[in-house]
Amino acid sequence: MRVQLTMALRYLRGRKLRTALTTLAVVFGVAVLFGMNALLPTMLQAFRQTVLATMGKVDLVFTSVTDGPFPADRVEAVRRLEEIAEATGSLRRNVLLPPEVASRAGVNAVTLVGVEPEVAARLRHYPLKEGRFLNAGDGNAAVISKGLAEKLALAVGDRLTLPSATGTTDLEVVGILDVPSIPGVEEVYIPLPVAQRLLGIPGQINVIEAVVKPGVDRDEVKKAALAALGDLFKAEPPEMGEELIASLRMGEVAFALFGVMALAIGAFIILNTFRTVVVERRHDLGMLRAVGASRRAVVGLMLAESLLQGLLGTAAGLAAGYGLAWVLLLTVKSVMQHYLRMEAIAPIITLPNLLTATILGIVATLAGGLWPALSARRVTPLEALRPVVPGAYERAAKKRGIVGAVLVVLAALALVTGNFNLTALGSLLFLVGLVLVAPVLVSPLARLFGRLLALIFAREGRLAEGNLARQPNRAAVTASALMVGLAMVLALAGMVTSIFDGFMSYIDHSLRADFLLMPASLVLGGGNVGAGPELVEEVREVPGVLGATTLRLGTAAVNGLTIQVIGVDPRTYPQLSGLVFRYGDPEEAFAALGRERAMIVNGVFAAQRGVRVGDVLTLQTPAGEREYRVVGVGSDYLNAKLVTAYISHANLERDFYQTADLLVMVEAAEDADMAAVQARLEKIVQKYPSFVLTEWRSFREEQERVFGQSVSLFNVIGVMFALPSLLAMVNTLTINVMERTREIGVLRAVGSTRRQIRRMVLAESLLLGALGTAFGILAGLWLGYVLVQGMNVSGFVIPYYFPYTGILVAVAVGLLIGVGAAVVPARRAARLDVVAALRYE
Amino acid sequence: MALIRTENLTKIYGTGEAAVVALDHVNIAVEKGEFLAVMGPSGCGKSTLLHLVGGLDRPTEGRVLLDGRDLTSLRDDDLAALRRRRIGFIFQFYNLIPVLTALENAALPLLLDGVKPAEAHRRAAEWLTRLGMGDRLHHRPDQLSGGQQQRVAIARALVAEPDLILADEPTGNLDSRAGDEIAALLRRISSEWGRTILLVTHDSRVAAHADRILFMKDGRIIDETRLTGTGEEQAQALRERMEAL
Structure with a gap:
């Protein structure tokens, strides 16, 4: 050894x-x-x-299965239990800060926590740095964390303005907590009734926290409490920031x-x-x-x-x-x-x-x-x-070639079936098949590209072509290395192009209104504060506005899966916006939303739950179990990634108690003075700090820009994947040159110039590059298609777009590698000492 | 008793019309301690004979017996072990491992056989010194001249103390002075150290050192001569004989 x-x-x-x-x-x-x-x-x-x-010492935390709000009196059910020492209800929601405040302070959002002041203080320890904690009789008072106070430059007695359901609400800071608050979340404690008013959900809470009596089995209590609360509730381990x-x-x-x-x-x-x-x-x-x-x-x-x-x-x-x-x-x-x-x-x-x-x-x-x-x-x-007996190599190559060809055919059949798993398996078979087939294809392809090459390298091209055809196995190995690298580049490009184009078409479809009043975070969930009906009414009255429609939000659960429920106006929503439908007739589907308990589910939902048009699903809503009929499968831009169902505003109010508008889409008349409309809307929005006014065109441009950045990032990653191929090519070419030392000596002896030798190696490298690129493009297109199909299977539906730019990039990278790989070996070949080379074994 | 005996040894390359008969029912015997040279024009099958005797290749027909044991029936691993322990090869192109030193190259058969490195290196150094390479132990092949490389190869062939040395045109790649030195060395190996040598060459000056010479043509042994004279006249006689072929 x-x-x-x-x-x-x-x-x-x-x-x-x-x-x-x-x-x-x-x-x-x-x-x-x-x-x-x-x-x-x-x-x-x-x-x-x-x-x-x-x-602190909180032992148990309960929330509704939908994570939505529920009546505050449910806390009594827990409090009544013998084993419970103390229980309190609170309302906890994220509230976005107005953009100008957010950018100044470096905080996007605060977590508003409405608490029952006295009970809360008994359950948890709130060490104060300054001022006092909340009292039972407090009005618009707030206790904030030390960090937030520093960032917003607030002291006890100062005023904190937060966006609310009615516009804004002013709070007086009465105390500053001396704790490192929950990471990433700045907490603002206010009395529960104030929080309910601010968020527009009177009488509701969304968290129950409890402490069990000493010596009691916590799991037993948890079971008892859940039984008392009913099956719409779940217990959570008292650990927050689970999402992070x-x-x-x-x-x-x-x-x-x-x-x-x-x-x-x-x-x-x-x-x-x-x-x-x-x-x-x-x-x-x-x-x-x-x-x-x-x-x-x-x-x-x-x-x-x-x-x-x-x-x-x-x-x-x-x-x-x-x-x-x-x-x-x-x-x-x-x-x-x-x-x-x-x-x-x-x-x-x-x-x-x-x-x-x-x-x-x-x-x-x-x-x-x-x-x-x-x-x-x-x-x-x-x-x-x-020297080697070439026959044996050729026979082996032929055998492998046949196996490879069979694999490629199988892969093609798998693609035709349209079954995702088969297609994915097929792409793998295809890659392996190509690697095996490559040696057999080398000669014909070398001839094909050789003819092109002959235009530039009249004499050397012919020699290079012959060199490759003589060692098809070696050429194939090198080309395979390049193939795998380029296939990665192209597959990534294919996927990125498809996502890019797909998202753009989603934007064009579902967010095509002229103006959008939307949450700064561009996400509907996350506890954004909505607006009451006054906002959209004001908007509708603006001269030049043809119509407006709004989105609202609730959460429900289907068989334990939490879903996002978006409320739309079945009449105005399809006019101003709409969904990209996969199944179902849009017109009928929206009509059904207005008529009955019906819902349109998005692609992710349909895929994850295997839901089809016509199915009736039981949703657990804050009002109890409700049956909804699926009338269509369609997606919009903002919620394409989340499991989402679309229902009517009326149903959302009835079953989810939600009436706040989270997003307003505004359509202007064709002859309207857009600048004037925008100015008026701007004024209205000022009163609602959680909203940002966006003009469609600039929004689209912004999204395009953001996407463009990630596309170029992906391209860089792709090129990095291709780098190892360069190494492999340099390796093989150098070995090729070394092996032919004596032959190169002969060429020099019969009168080839150094330049011609260099060009011969370069031509060979370019040929290899062309081969690898050809294989790589084939394999990459396939892989990319499979990746996109894979995303579609997960319900995130985007059509496959052909990556034209990706192909150009792949060709450019392939040729660059072809030239780059030749530099060292070509110089080596050209510098060979003729006499020594002739004597080389 | 013959150390090596071949029985109807035949090797055919390729099949059908492209078939080439390299060896055609060759029967030879090499006595223990004998220095036998096989001469013939290139392509006469003499290298093929050497490869078959050394167990590097398998015959199409016939047998090779080493000490009465049939090589053609041995498994690959047994053949490899045989090559490590009982046969030493000397090639035209020295065939040293470029990354190993002279000492390591010479010790290779022992190292491959599991002999402890210290012991293997000691024995290799002994042989190298005997062959006049004592001051080049730690040089790599590319730092040595052709004649020196061939000496390392000879040390490698002898290090495992094999009975049989097979030499394939050992002087083919050397100038005449170095060639003469190597030829003299082969003679020493036979007479001084008592090894059996089967040499394949078309260089009559090297063959002139042998005890007996076989002449081959078209895969067959066509003539045989025992040498008695010395030096230049024998070489001259052999040259004339070769030209007659």
Whole structure:
């Protein structure tokens, strides 16, 4: 074993650049895997600590299953229980601050908490920095956190103005709390009745908090309390900020996936490099066999080499990952301190994370090296002594080609079925099939592209083409590396184009009114304060306004799944806006909304619950269980990602007690003076700070701009995926040149100029580039289509758009790589000493 | 008793009309301690004979017996072990591993056989010193001349103390001075260290050092001669013989 390790080490050292480049592929994957998993738990932990500090002694928290409000007297049901020491109801909602305040203070929203002052003080500890806590008799009084007071420059006695259902409400700050409040949320405590009035839901609360008597089993009490409350309620662990934790968890999963994917690409690069290494070292391997190395010893040598590379890459990856975590932590530090008030923290290295990253890194490298190592078994001692018999290679290539062709046909059939799982499987089959078929396709494709190339490289092109056709396997391996890289680029481009175009068409469909009065956050949920009916009435009276329609919001539950219920006006909504329908007739569907308990569900809803037009679903609403008939499946722009049902305003009021308008769409007459209309609307909106007036065109432009940014980000990521392909190409070309040293010597001897040799290598590289690009575009289009279909299956319906720009990018990248990869090998070939080259074995 | 015996050894490359008969029912025997040279024009099948005897390739027909044991029936791993322990190869192009030093290259068969590195290196150093390479132990092949590389290859062939040395045009890549030195070395290996040598060459000056010479043409042994004289006259006689072929 030791001699294998020695040799492996020497071989790796002998080719420092290649070793470094190949190792880099592993480093990248391990770094992402390890770094991200060191960072996110740190944030989670810091977050939990802050949360726990503020929870006080509350044992149980109850909310409605819909997370919506419910009558305040429900708290009595809990209070009556023997085992309960204390219970209180509160109303907790996020309220957006007016934009000018928000931008000045660096806080977007505050959490308004309406509490029963005396009871609340008994349940929780509110350490005061200044002033006093709320009293039973308080009117518009507020107690705010220290952080918020600093940001808004408020002291005891100052006034805090918040948007409310009736416009705005002024509150007097009576106390400032000396606690680190819930991260990311600035709490404002006010008396419950004031909160109900401010939010426009008198007599309602949405949280019940309770403390159990000492020595009582908490789970038993929880069951008893839930029984008393009825099945519309659920108990929550007294941990808040679950959403943030959930998204951090999501982040963990996403980054883990990304890291694994990067490692998979790394394994492919290793595979490619080692395949070329085996070819390049055929002579040495044969010699080893001749002096008595067993097959196992030869496999051992190759595996030892990939193991060393894996160890090297993993070690570097771990270090880089730790560095990455620190850099990211420093980058987000100011944000965290500012918004979440989490203190400086260090990345946490856990043993499982360390082990996972290490094992995956090494396993990926070994896996990549395994196939080439096994193929090294087949090198016979005679190969050290005489040139390869090309026949054997061709036969093997043909066999693999047939298998590949079968896979490609199967993949095509899978695509035709339209079944998503089959299509996804098909894309994989297609990639593998292409890799296998590639060697067979090399010759005809080389001839095809060769003819084009001949226009520029009259003589050298012909030679280059011949060189490729002579070693179709090698050419195919190189082209495959490029193919995988470009397929990634194009698949990403395809998906991004589709999302981009898809969203734009959603905007054009469902937000086409001339003016929009909407929440600054562009999300309907999240506890935005709506407006009473006065707002839309005022808007309708503005001269030049043809009509206006509004959206309202409630929450319901279907079989335990919380859904968002959007109230629309069945008459005016389709005129001014509308949904992109997938099933059902729009006209009939909207008519049904006005007639009965009917709902239109969006794509995500339909997909997740398998809902069809005509189904009748039982919704758990604040008013109890109600049956709604599904009359259509359609989506709009803002809610495409959330499980959403659209019902009429009337039903929303009856079953959800919601009458506040959250979004107002305004249509102006064709001949109206738009500037004048806008000015009037602007004036109205000033009284409603939670709303922002947006003109449609500028809104669309803004969205287009935002999307454009993420598109270019994706392009950068895509190009990064293509970089490893460049390394693979440089590798193979260099080996090609080395192998043909004597031949190049002959060419030089019979009178080729250095320039011609350079051009020959360049032509060969360009040909390879063209091949890889052709394969890559095919595979990438397919993958992209599958990705988009995958999103459609999850209900997030976007049509597939053909990525024209993506193809241009892929072609450009492919050709650039073709030229770039040739630089070093071409120079090497041109500089060969003719005499030495002729003597080369 | 013959160390090596071949029985109707035949090798055919390709099939059908493209079939090429490289060896055609060859029967030879090499006695223990004998230095046998096989001469013939290129393409006569002499290298193929060497490969089959060394277990590098398998015959289409016939058998190779080493000490009475049939090589053609051995499994690949057993053949590899045989090559490590009982056969030493010397090639035209030296075939050293470029990343290993002279010492490591020479020790390779022992290392592959599981001999402890210290012991393997000691024995390799001994042989290298005997062959006049004692001051080049830690040089890599690319730092050595052709003749020096071939000496390392010879040390590698001898390090495992094999009975049989197979040499395939060992001087084909060397200038005449280095060639003469290597040829003299082969003679020493036979007479001083008692190894059996099967040499394949078309260089009559090298073949002139052998005890016996076989002449091959078109895959068959067509003639045989035992050498008695020395040096230049023998070489001259052989040259004339070759030209006659």
